[in-house]
Structures are given as structure tokens and as C-alpha cells.
Amino acid sequence: MNEITPIAPAVQSASSADVSCMRAPMGLLAELTHRCPLQCPYCSNPLEMDRANTELSTADWQRVFTEAAGLGILQLHLSGGEPTARNDLEQLVATAAEVGMYSNLITAGVLLTQDRLKALADAGLDHLQLSIQDVDEANAEKISAYKGGLAKKRDVCAWTNALGLPLTINAPIHRANIENLPAIIEFAASMGAGRLEVAHVQYYAWALKNRAALMPTKEQVMKTVEIVEAAREKYKGIMVFDFVVPDYYAKFPKPCMSGWGRGSMNVTPSGKVLPCHIAESIPGLEFDNVRDRSLSDIWINGQAFQKYRGTSWMKDPCKSCERREIDWGGCRCQAMLMTGDPTNTDPACSLSPRHAEFVALASVESHDSHPPAFVYRRIGTQTADHSTTGELDE
Amino acid sequence: MAEITPRSRALASTDAKPALPKHIKMRHDAGRGRWILLAPERVFEPDDTAVEVLKLCDGVRTVRDIATKLATDYNAPLNEIEGDIVAMVQDLADKGVLRL
Numbered sequence: 463m464n465e466i467t468p469i470a471p472a473v474q475s476a477s478s479a480d481v482s483c484m485r486a487p488m489g490l491l492a493e494l495t496h497r498c499p500l501q502c503p504y505c506s507n508p509l510e511m512d513r514a515n516t517e518l519s520t521a522d523w524q525r526v527f528t529e530a531a532g533l534g535i536l537q538l539h540l541s542g543g544e545p546t547a548r549n550d551l552e553q554l555v556a557t558a559a560e561v562g563m564y565s566n567l568i569t570a571g572v573l574l575t576q577d578r579l580k581a582l583a584d585a586g587l588d589h590l591q592l593s594i595q596d597v598d599e600a601n602a603e604k605i606s607a608y609k610g611g612l613a614k615k616r617d618v619c620a621w622t623n624a625l626g627l628p629l630t631i632n633a634p635i636h637r638a639n640i641e642n643l644p645a646i647i648e649f650a651a652s653m654g655a656g657r658l659e660v661a662h663v664q665y666y667a668w669a670l671k672n673r674a675a676l677m678p679t680k681e682q683v684m685k686t687v688e689i690v691e692a693a694r695e696k697y698k699g700i701m702v703f704d705f706v707v708p709d710y711y712a713k714f715p716k717p718c719m720s721g722w723g724r725g726s727m728n729v730t731p732s733g734k735v736l737p738c739h740i741a742e743s744i745p746g747l748e749f750d751n752v753r754d755r756s757l758s759d760i761w762i763n764g765q766a767f768q769k770y771r772g773t774s775w776m777k778d779p780c781k782s783c784e785r786r787e788i789d790w791g792g793c794r795c796q797a798m799l800m801t802g803d804p805t806n807t808d809p810a811c812s813l814s815p816r817h818a819e820f821v822a823l824a825s826v827e828s829h830d831s832h833p834p835a836f837v838y839r840r841i842g843t844q845t846a847d848h849s850t851t852g853e854l855d856e
Numbered sequence: 857m858a859e860i861t862p863r864s865r866a867l868a869s870t871d872a873k874p875a876l877p878k879h880i881k882m883r884h885d886a887g888r889g890r891w892i893l894l895a896p897e898r899v900f901e902p903d904d905t906a907v908e909v910l911k912l913c914d915g916v917r918t919v920r921d922i923a924t925k926l927a928t929d930y931n932a933p934l935n936e937i938e939g940d941i942v943a944m945v946q947d948l949a950d951k952g953v954l955r956l
Binding site: 486488534536537562564566588589591619620623626627628630651652653654656657698699700701702704 | 860861862863864865866867877878879881883885887888892894895896897899949950951952
């Protein structure tokens, strides 16, 4: 199953064929800050985080949103870190509404109050996506290294419902909570969520450091496929499911970002514009900043966007593969991290010469009965440690 | 803390009065020359028929009213159109794009 990742721009057809080619981007992931009160071991922020004193100003972000709408972007994902750590979030949401972008707040919820959420809804917020770490309170606290989070999340769900805002619950799934998936699904339904993202952790950046502590076995993953299929039937018309599987056990790689530079842009807290949120893990890319160039100029001409856009950068087995415009070669960052060359086929692909090693890693780590302890994502430990990259290299 | 009411699946019939919920935004995307539905984490592209139906989903008209209007406008058999629209609104309701 190759579902899109939660942040990728999703184009689904209501009753006709999918839109297959997009000249303009559909989605913008705005990482408003890298600050976050949680310390999850699978944090998707890059190893080198942008510091608070380098963050874009309110006016900068408002200009970026205006440019994004002009470029044709329809969906705005307000993310982080924890985006509610920005005290100008209401102003930013209001700008998104003014320029006509659909706004999605991606939050852990723990900093929200009922008044603040109402202010965000009044400013025009369209949708709230709330992450949960587990429905077992002690385990949730262990995963996030944050006390009292689950009770707070229940409150946030109730406030969201009361305001009439649509609610998605996002549950990152890994070895430490995978057995609770049925309870997580029931929790989401009982909280009034219209959507549930069952998102197996993707192993890049910080999560890669913790892969051995987080990787589930193939059997566990296959069981989640069955559980989600049954739940889709049970909750038909009540709750929509998005399901992201870990690609270590896949036959074909995911079409990462629906293709590089094809539908989505990411702006970091300090204004760097990336084709995906971990693109900085690839050497040789030049990232333009919204402080220096317009978003449309960066989208069309930026070196980082041009580098792996389309299929001309490919070599075999991708180049001659009939799936090259389905998978788009998979994930460039994963190819870099696991093979040392971003132009290699994503090792998640069964056609990659590195696929067997890749699968073996997951198998060995997931069957270790004494997995390592979590390396938590603490502010102050953001210094890059590249010891885990390129580990398949000779 | 406010109570959370569990949801249930809405079933489409010819008496249903479909409407776009507040958080689903239908708009013409001039840059791409098409109608789109903006939804949580999704952009839907309704085809021409769906667009005609969706424009009439105002929460007041029933599916039968919509079918009658379209059968007249397009000089098409009412029964067939009615069945197609019931199926369409059920599908869209299951996707969370319409309320019935």
C-alpha cells in the first residue's frame, strides 16, 4: 500500500481520474518553529534545528502565504515543532483565510487552551490535526517525555468538536505502541474524529537514530494492515482512515512527496525552502530563503527543486522502470541515508540492489528482544550526529 | 469538559437533503481551470456531473429535487439520474465531503 504521507498534497478524485500532472504546487508545509514541548524519539524535524532567534517574523510568514496563494497553493499545513508555540498563530491563520488557502493546524495540542482554540477558529482555521502518542497514559508519557498530555488531548478534542472544527487524529505507530492500535482506533472514534491517520513511523532524521527501538516486525505490520482494513469497514461513513506503512517491508517505494518538486513545498522556521522536510540531509543541494527570493522563483528555478524533479536525474533500475512516474524513484533522502547516493533507487524498492540489506536491518532490529532505550529529542541535543547515516556503506 | 457525541453513518436516499459542511470548500480554481473541493488534508476534483450536483446541494433541496432539475435540464431519464445521484452523495458522504 502506497498511501501518501500525511503532509503530502493529496489529490483525490471525487468521481474521475486523479490529476496526474501539476505545474503549480498544491501544498505548503509551513514549519513555524522547531520549538516543541514534546521529546518524541521519532521527531520528523531535521537533525539541525532552526533556533528561535532565526525564526521568520509574522510579516515574513504573511508575505510567504500571500505568495503561496498566488502560486496556486491550495492547502496550508501549519506545523512545527509545535506551531502553537508561536504567539502570532492567530494572525497567520487569518492571513491564510484572507488569501484563500485551506488551513490545517498540525499540533500536539498540549499548549492549547479553549480560548486560544476559539480565537484560531474565529480567525478562520479550517481543520485541526492532533497527534497522539498512545492511549495508554503511562506509555504516552514515556514516548513523549511529557506528563499529562493525554488528558489535555481529550480536552482539545472536546473543544474542537464544540467549535464545529473538523478533527483528524494522527497516531504515529511503532514497536512501542503497535499492539494498542485497536484501542487507538476506538479512542479516535470516541473523540469525534472524522479522520484517523495510522502513520507508521518513517525512519529519517531523528527517527533513524531510534530505528532499533521503534521498528516493528513484519508480522506486526501485516497485522496492522488487517486491523485498519476491518476498521475502515466498521467506521465507514464515520471516520476516514489514512494509512502509512513503513517502507522497510514494502515491495515498491512510496512516491515520496508525490514526486520531488512536483506538488509540495516546505518552508523551515528560518525561511529556507525545501522540496521535502528532511531534504537538508542530502548534500549538494542549495536551499533558497524566502527572505531573498520569491516563492514562485524558488519553485520554478531553485537548484534544490530542479535537482531531482521529474525523471532525468534517474539511473537504472529507475531510469528504465515502467513505474518511474508512479514511484518517482521513491525517497531521495532515504536513498542518501541508506546508500550514500541520492540518485540511487530508494532501497525500499525490491528492484534496488540494496533492498535485501535494507529489509534485513529491519528484520534483525525488530526481532531484538532487548531494544535500545529511546534517544529523546531534547532541545539542546540538536547537534548533528551523522554516525547513523550511510550505515549500509562499506 | 463538553460531551462528545459519537457519530453515525448517514445513509443516502431520495429524501436526503445533502449539503457541503462548513469546512468543505468548493471553489473554482482559475489557475487550473477546474472546480475543486478543499477538505481536510485532501483536494478533490469533482467531474463535470459531480460539479452540477454539488452546486445544487444546499441542504434544502432533496436528492429527488436535484434529480428532477437535472433530468429536465439535460433531458435525461429521472430514474436513472436519481439512482446515480443517490450513489454519488453516499460516496461523498462516506468520504466526509457531504452531510446528508
